Every structure is written in structure tokens, then in C-alpha cells.
Amino acid sequence: MAKEVFYSGCAAAAYAAKDARVEVISSYPIRPYTGIMMELSKLVANGELEAEFVLGEGEHAQVSIAYGASAAGARAYTGSSGVGVTYAMECYSPAAGGRLPCQMAIADRALDPPGDFGSEHTDVMSARDQGWIMGWAESPQEVYDNTIMYYRIGEDHRILLPQFCCQDGYFVSHIPGKMQMEDQKAVDDFLPPYNHPHTLDPTKPINHGPQIFPDQGSAINVQRAVAFDDVEAVIEEVVTDYNKAFGRNYSPFVDEYMMDDAEICFFLQGGHARTARFAVNHLRKKGIKVGVARLRFMRPFPTQAVAESLSKVKAVGVIETNTSYGGVTRGGNIAPESRAACYNLDNRPIITSFMAGLGGEIVTLNEFYAMARVLSDSVKSGKANDSYWMNFEKEVLDTHS
Amino acid sequence: MSRFIIPKHLEVPLGACLPAPVKEQPGMITGNWRTERPVIDHEACTTCLNCFIFCPDACWHLDEKTEQMVWNADYCKGCMICVNECPANCLSTVNELEFPDGVVRLEKPF
Numbered sequence: 001m002a003k004e005v006f007y008s009g010c011a012a013a014a015y016a017a018k019d020a021r022v023e024v025i026s027s028y029p030i031r032p033y034t035g036i037m038m039e040l041s042k043l044v045a046n047g048e049l050e051a052e053f054v055l056g057e058g059e060h061a062q063v064s065i066a067y068g069a070s071a072a073g074a075r076a077y078t079g080s081s082g083v084g085v086t087y088a089m090e091c092y093s094p095a096a097g098g099r100l101p102c103q104m105a106i107a108d109r110a111l112d113p114p115g116d117f118g119s120e121h122t123d124v125m126s127a128r129d130q131g132w133i134m135g136w137a138e139s140p141q142e143v144y145d146n147t148i149m150y151y152r153i154g155e156d157h158r159i160l161l162p163q164f165c166c167q168d169g170y171f172v173s174h175i176p177g178k179m180q181m182e183d184q185k186a187v188d189d190f191l192p193p194y195n196h197p198h199t200l201d202p203t204k205p206i207n208h209g210p211q212i213f214p215d216q217g218s219a220i221n222v223q224r225a226v227a228f229d230d231v232e233a234v235i236e237e238v239v240t241d242y243n244k245a246f247g248r249n250y251s252p253f254v255d256e257y258m259m260d261d262a263e264i265c266f267f268l269q270g271g272h273a274r275t276a277r278f279a280v281n282h283l284r285k286k287g288i289k290v291g292v293a294r295l296r297f298m299r300p301f302p303t304q305a306v307a308e309s310l311s312k313v314k315a316v317g318v319i320e321t322n323t324s325y326g327g328v329t330r331g332g333n334i335a336p337e338s339r340a341a342c343y344n345l346d347n348r349p350i351i352t353s354f355m356a357g358l359g360g361e362i363v364t365l366n367e368f369y370a371m372a373r374v375l376s377d378s379v380k381s382g383k384a385n386d387s388y389w390m391n392f393e394k395e396v397l398d399t400h401s
Numbered sequence: 402m403s404r405f406i407i408p409k410h411l412e413v414p415l416g417a418c419l420p421a422p423v424k425e426q427p428g429m430i431t432g433n434w435r436t437e438r439p440v441i442d443h444e445a446c447t448t449c450l451n452c453f454i455f456c457p458d459a460c461w462h463l464d465e466k467t468e469q470m471v472w473n474a475d476y477c478k479g480c481m482i483c484v485n486e487c488p489a490n491c492l493s494t495v496n497e498l499e500f501p502d503g504v505v506r507l508e509k510p511f
Binding site: 160197198205208209215223 | 403404405407411412413415416417418419420421
């Protein structure tokens with residue numbers, strides 16, 4: 001029987017891993033994702049989950065263990081936060097290139113310096129081009145659902161790619177929310193057992209990651225490109241199946257709120273979408289036509305879906321929650337990709353980076369109101385800056401008063 | 402339908418996973434990297450197998466018929482870890498120049 005529970009994002013991820021029947025878990029502590037491993041170690045110790053719980057000596061080892069377990073034929077689960085994610089950077093490309101669909105739970109944490117523990121997406125966003133599937137959940141419920149869906153997407157024989165299943169540190173990982181945990185049998189029906197086309201077998205030895213000559217490299221890269229060509233169709237299929245099996249209402253790529261008649265919109269990923277919707281409700285009462293589009297997948301970047309969604313409005317404010325110093329908009333990474341996605345549109349919206357939620361600070365309602373004012377002004381004047389660093393930008397502070 | 406055409410000579414197995422050579426890979430001879438080689442004194446050798454355990458390239462093995470350690474000249478890179486680890490001091494380091502088939506004397510060492 002499905003049951004209603006009140007769980008944090010960490011607990012949701014742990015119970016989803018349990019329901020997905022993960023077989024090898026590799027762990028190393030760093031907050032805030034540690035909560036996931038705390039729950040899982042309890043489940044393993046109590047005998048509720050039959051899995052090998054391995055302690056890595058660091059994040060690099062953690063991902064290597066997941067890589068090995070995945071190659072040996074086990075459904076592997078690991079995770080990290082912040083500097084832990086970047087410490088394991090070397091292991092991401094081999095796992096994707098070797099087509100080993102392990103999963104890594106991410107609860108974001110800001111990178112150093114200094115030792116900031118707040119949520120900021122820069123940690124795992126810096127690994128976005130390594131060939132992993134990647135997307136953010138906005139609530140414990142979505143963390144639970146994504147964990148199960150990602151395994152099925154990644155393990156699909158057309159795809160075979162590892163996955164970053166991300167959630168905001170603290171805002172999602174440590175704030176409990178009401179959610180529904182599904183029946184084990186229903187999850188088993190949705191997610192078949194792990195079955196890789198070539199698992200390690202002593203009677204038929206194979207080499208993983210052999211040395212190659214440079215002219216063979218592009219042929220290996222193109223394999224990942226083929227998988228990423230196919231992955232959008234598989235995601236649509238899996239999300240549709242999941243919605244049907246468990247009565248959810250996820251749109252595969254872009255979750256829209258009041259977008260149909262909107263003139264401006266907030267575009268973002270993760271937990272801040274909830275504050276954004278609250279702000280929109282208030283702004284709508286004041287007669288400002290604003291909507292929210294929430295990106296559910298960063299990799300693959302849903303070019304078509306983003307273009308369709310953003311073409312509905314005249315100005316888009318991207319709440320980045322990540323940094324790309326010296327990047328196209330001198331802001332974050334999402335606005336440049338969104339601009340590129342909209343390049344072929346006849347009426348391209350103005351797309352600008354709002355640098356907010358950095359270092360894990362809360363994106364306040366007042367900041368959303370200020371962003372809406374900047375966007376409304378830009379619709380009138382037809383132009384906007386490439387990026388606005390909220391709370392520091394003269395132009396934004398002026399509109400505050 | 403994929404938009405890619407993979408030329409025959411660039412076809413790579415999925416994830417570049419290749420059948421592993423069970424023993425030796427003749428396309429990857431590394432013995433010619435050597436400038437020195439370990440030489441064994443079978444009288445002093447206790448066949449403790451330390452050299453077998455420590456060799457990073459699996460170049461020592463015990464021949465069970467003769468009960469002697471056998472050295473693999475094709476793959477030994479001359480790191481001399483075995484010489485360092487031998488508790489019976491039965492291994493010595495000898496320059497390749499001392500041997501008529503020494504690597505340095507080969508016309509095409511690489």
C-alpha cells in the first residue's frame with residue numbers, strides 16, 4: 001500500500017533508493033547530503049534493505065566504487081555535496097563513457113571559499129558536460145519520484161547513462177514535506193531489475209576503460225552523443241508511465257505555472273520555484289502578468305520544450321543559483337543556454353540572469369518582486385542588462401525603494 | 402533513427418569495453434622500456450613469492466614443475482621493485498648492456 005509520510009528530501013531519497021532496491025551504496029560524509037546516507041545505513045543495519053554499504057575514503061573513491069559495482073552488475077547508489085562533488089570530478093566522464101548507469105544523489109552545497117554550507121547549484125553544475133543525466137527536484141515528493149524515474153531512464157538499454165539526481169541542500173534536503181511513498185510491488189513493476197548488456201564475468205573477461213589511440217576517441221564520444229539524442233524520448237516515455245502508474249502530474253521537462261497569459265516569467269530549477277509561485281500569486285493580485293517555468297532537466301537540456309515555454313512571454317528572468325564567472329551573461333549557466341534554445345524563434349524574449357540564491361542565501365519574496373519590476377521595465381524599454389546581481393546591483397536596488 | 406553514420410574502421414564496442422586478453426597482450430610489449438633487469442639466484446631463492454605479489458606487471462610466476470621462479474622478459478619494465486622486496490636477497494640488478502640480447506642492443510627497441 002502506498003502511504004502518506006512527512007519526510008525531508010534526504011529521507012525521501014533514501015527511501016526511494018530502498019524502494020528501487022539498490023544493491024551497492026557507497027558513502028562518505030559531507031553535509032547536507034549526509035542525511036541520505038544516515039537513513040540508508042539505518043535501513044541496512046535494521047535489515048530493511050539488503051545492500052552492500054561501502055565506506056569510501058573520499059568522494060573520488062565513492063564514485064569509483066559505484067562505477068565498479070555498476071560494472072559488476074549491481075544497481076549502485078552514491079551521493080555528495082559541494083566540494084565533495086568537485087573532488088570526484090575525474091570519475092564522472094569514465095562512468096558516462098563506460099555507459100555505467102549508477103546514480104548519484106546531490107544535495108547542493110556552495111563551493112569554497114570560505115567554508116560555506118548553504119545551497120548553491122554551482123557544485124554539480126560544473127559537472128554538467130560529463131555525460132550524466134541531470135535535473136533538480138523541488139520537493140521531497142519529487143526527490144522520491146525522480147530517484148526511481150532516473151534509474152529507469154539511465155538503465156534503459158537505449159541510454160545507459162549515469163544520473164545526478166539533484167535537490168537543493170537544506171531548502172529541500174532538510175525541510176520535511178508531506179509526500180506519498182509507493183507500494184514496493186508497484187515500484188518493482190515500474191522499475192525492472194538492473195540488467196546491463198555486459199557485466200563483469202570471470203569466465204568472459206573484459207576490459208573497462210582501456211587505452212586507445214586519439215583517432216578512436218571521437219568514436220567513443222559519439223556513442224554518448226547518440227544516447228543523448230535518444231534520451232529526451234525515453235524521458236517522455238518514463239515520465240508518462242510514472243504519472244500513469246502513481247497518479248502524478250509531472251511534465252517531462254518544463255513545469256509551468258500561470259504561463260499561458262504571462263508577459264514575463266521566472267525561469268529556474270529546484271526548490272526556489274515554490275517561493276517564485278508564492279510571489280507570482282501576490283504579483284497577479286497586483287495585475288502583473290507573471291508566470292513561473294521550472295526546468296526539470298538540465299542535461300539533456302530540453303531545447304525544444306524550453307523554447308516553446310519561454311516563447312510565451314516577452315521577458316524571462318533566470319534565477320540562476322549557480323555561477324559562471326566571465327560567462328556569456330556574466331552571470332550563471334542557465335540564461336546562456338536558454339538564449340541559445342530561443343535563438344531560432346521569430347520573437348525572441350529578453351532573457352537575463354538574476355544572480356540570486358548564491359552561497360545558499362534565501363531568495364526572498366522582495367527579491368522576486370524586484371526582479372518582476374526589472375522585467376516589466378525591460379518589456380517597456382525593450383532592453384535589459386545581461387545579468388543582475390541581486391542585492392548588489394545599483395539598478396535593482398533603485399527599484400527596491 | 403540516429404543522425405550518425407559510424408565508419409566501419411571507427412566502430413567501437415559499447416562503452417569501449419573490449420574482450421580482455423586472458424594472459425598477454427602482444428600489442429603492448431613493454432619489456433623494451435628497460436635499462437636494467439632483475440637476475441635471480443635460484444640457489445638462494447626460497448620461493449616466498451614476494452616478487453610475484455609485488456610485481457606491478459605480473460612478470461614473476463612460480464613454475465610448479467621445476468619449483469623455480471620464472472621471469473617474463475617481454476613485459477618487465479625494470480622497475481626493480483622485486484629486488485627491493487626480496488627477503489632472501491637472491492635478486493640482483495644488472496644493466497641491460499651486460500646481456501647479448503639486452504634492450505639497448507636491439508636495432509629497433511621501440
